[in-house]
Amino acid sequence: MGDPQFAKYPNLQLSQHVFQLTNPSSPKASKQASLKSLQDAIREHKMAPLYRHLAHPVEGILNATGEGTASQPAGHRRPSSSAATFLATKNPTLEVNLPWDEKLYDELKADNEKELETIQKEEDEAAEKAGETEVQTARGKRAEYYTRIGDKEKAIAAYEAVFEKTGILGTKIDIVLAIIRIGLFFGDKILVKKTVERAGTLVESGGDWDRRNRLKAYQGLHLLTIRSHAQAAPLLLDSLSTFTSYELCNYSALVVYAVLAGAVSLKRVDFKSKVVDAPEIKAILGDGDEKSSALSGKTSAGAGAGDEEMQDGPASSAIPHAAVNLTTIGQSEAEQQDAEAPVDFTGLATLVSSLYNGNYKDFFGALASVEDAFLSQDRYLYEHKSWFVREMRLRGYQQLLQSYRVVGLTSMANDFGVTIDFLDRDLAKFIAADRIPCTIDRVKGIIETNRPDDKNKQYSDVVKQGDQLITKLQKYGQAVRLRGSERG
Known part of the structure; x- marks a missing residue:
């Protein structure tokens, strides 16, 4: 190898x-x-x-x-x-x-x-x-x-x-990975995109196990920087148990990237199994018992595992703690390229638990904490912080509204710890963009969710796409007529 x-x-x-x-x-x-x-x-x-x-x-x-x-x-x-x-x-x-x-x-x-x-x-x-x-x-x-x-x-x-x-394939892959890091260093996303694709081709042609795993972290980080969180999340989460790419980032940073990508993109079932219950993440974000269980290998990461033990409320009792690298247990410090700096993961742990458990007031507070501690301080996350916070608010709204036909505006505002006016304005943006199927009735003080059936949705999509096609054809026809008159 x-x-x-x-x-x-x-x-x-x-x-x-x-x-x-x-x-x-x-x-x-x-x-x-x-x-x-x-x-x-x-x-x-x-x-x-x-x-x-x-x-x-x-x-x-x-x-x-x-x-x-x-x-x-x-x-x-x-x-x-x-x-x-x-x-x-x-x-x-x-x-x-x-x-x-x-x-x-x-x-x-x-x-x-x-x-x-x-x-x-x-x-x-x-x-x-x-x-x-x-x-x-x-x-x-x-x-x-x-x-x-x-x-x-x-x-x-x-x-x-x-x-x-x-002519050695392993050396070629290492060279291409080095060029990717140069692109990441200087913020050259075009170079990184092109070189990541090149590395993928080389690895598929016969790369060894270690380089395949290293490339997975590179691909995940690249996708994170271009806001493709749905594609980045599986790669970053899979990298947690086999991570060796310390030249790319330290393990604490990888945990942050993986958790944030998973939180904003994974469906609830996958979020439960791959983030909430994942032993590698519990070893970092969990409380004392959960960390011990994860490190000893007792924690199950299967879908629905631990549902009977889930407690309502955020991990408010968690205290600041340093990251634990599961892949380097038993190694000397000299064997690790960089020493891990202590990181307070309390806000991130609260974000995960409160989102899954539906404690939306704590979720909004944790989201602000994560923005201050991670999104605003990391060069890969900084330019996407406003988008990420907006998408996480949307995720919270969708999770609550999908369980009800009618929700009181005051009740929902209290659940999220915001004012009615803020909730009205924030929801209105998502409703106008067709991100949340509901209507707000300020007179009655309620929010009504709309769940159109598949046939109606398909009909709406056909009408919308047909209208766009007709508009393009009209513009094309006008351009052709203009060129014809010029030739005449």
């Missing part, structure tokens, strides 16, 4: 630090900590290209509205789409700045050139005295070095050169 290659760089945690510098929801103390980590990494790994990409007075993406030169004011530049996803906002207003030091940049650049000369010398000697394997090793070192210092284009080109010359 062989150990994964090219997995050390890029360090995706650095891209999270860059994101935090431009994140308006991040506290100043976190921004200062991210700045220090970023500066330390730039100095330690001689990251001259990344330093220039971020902090240069004219070309740096962190200075899009900052300082510039008289001939080229920075305020007139527009960051690329990938830069916009690299940062929290397109035009960041920095509370904590990454200063530009020309002398430091020159020193880093000189170190880069010296190291690349050494690698080139090694490759030349290998071509002269050794074989193709040694030459490939030197080329791989160059690709890794470009990745380490943050030179995106040269790193991809170097990896492609190695890819073309290697």
